[in-house]
Amino acid sequence: VVRVNPEKKEEKERVAHALLRATLQLAAAHGFASLGLREVARAAEIAPTSFYRHFGDMEELGLSLVEQLVGPFVASWVEQADAAQGARQACDAITSQALAGAAADPELMRFVLAERVGALPKFRTALTNKLAAVAEAFNSAFAPELGGSEGVAHEPLSAAALALLLEGCAEALERGPEHAAVVRERVMAQLSLLLTGARGARRAP
Amino acid sequence: VVRVNPEKKEEKERVAHALLRATLQLAAAHGFASLGLREVARAAEIAPTSFYRHFGDMEELGLSLVEQLVGPFVASWVEQADAAQGARQACDAITSQALAGAAADPELMRFVLAERVGALPKFRTALTNKLAAVAEAFNSAFAPELGGSEGVAHEPLSAAALALLLEGCAEALERGPEHAAVVRERVMAQLSLLLTGARGARRAP
DNA sequence: TGTACATCAGTGAACGCGCGTTCACTGATGTAC
């Protein structure tokens, strides 16, 4: 039985975190798929061989990145949605938080957007799983206003809302943080169309 | 003045085309960013040095790929939209053609989806330009049913339609061609929500 | 308390390999006159 000094554990996590951040920075510039182990180690200021103390290879690092960074990132979009009153306010909370995320950490947002539809199925799956929480939040926001068929039938609606949200995040990355307000209004307008349409469809199916 | 044998020109284009197809195939497996010139040349069955007879580097090849293959591909989604009667039929025509494209050439569809939000701005721009034709088509489809403010105000609507269409294409790639019909219904349902919402917003703004 | 041992993050040297690129050449085709 071996006990580990908390200080040591902390230090190790600091280095692992540096590797993840270095990866995000480089991936935002040239794409995750192009990155090499040595390149990342260099950017994180460790010896190439030290990489193996943390990850077996770049794929493992990428999946860890999803767990360690993307998970909390995406979760933060949804945090205030429960407290909102009505679908519109909940959408606004989610949209605002997601766009704030894009402004605060554009490299991480780029990673999410790119790998969600990238070539590697493992990454697509992992990211879809994390983003499922956002779809859930949209669903919860919409459900009370639509009632009826107990949520299941609203799945295309919440999926559409998620797609529009991510499209807005992509636009926010293109245009920069100074246009966040414009993009937010745009996404909200699109979500309103969806919601209005869903209300109309309920009345006249 | 030097004249070029049409046979020779044709043969050269055949090799260039082989390079583009080889790139798509490899990119679908590991991501465009990871590809090397030698890897692509090998898959296209030419010597590495012959690559330079066609493209200066991989970036140039990628941009040529957008012009030569993505352009016609995306244009085909839109071809039958003009002839359709009403917004719903036009949406159906575009959606059906796009999903047919995903089934016929999944590697090309993956490239479009991935590079549209990838790390390289040149690729994002080039693809956005090609996809603008699809947004245009949606706009033309919606405009007569909404009238009013002469199309300009409907831009978020057509942009939303394009986003939902591409999301559907991504889903079609995940689920395979045998689920094309299901995905089509799903996308159509989402587009209907948008359109219904837009009609409602016009009546009660 | 002291001694022997285990664990583990980090490292530098070294390896074989595939990479992008340059170069000089071939051979087929077209042009000049």
Added chain:
DNA sequence: TGTACATCAGTGAACGCGCGTTCACTGATGTAC
């Protein structure tokens, strides 16, 4: 028609370089007794 020359896609040899990975080692820390 014949001869000299230009163009150009394709190629093999060769280059220097960075890559991923293995290995044996260090030094700090914790455990056993």
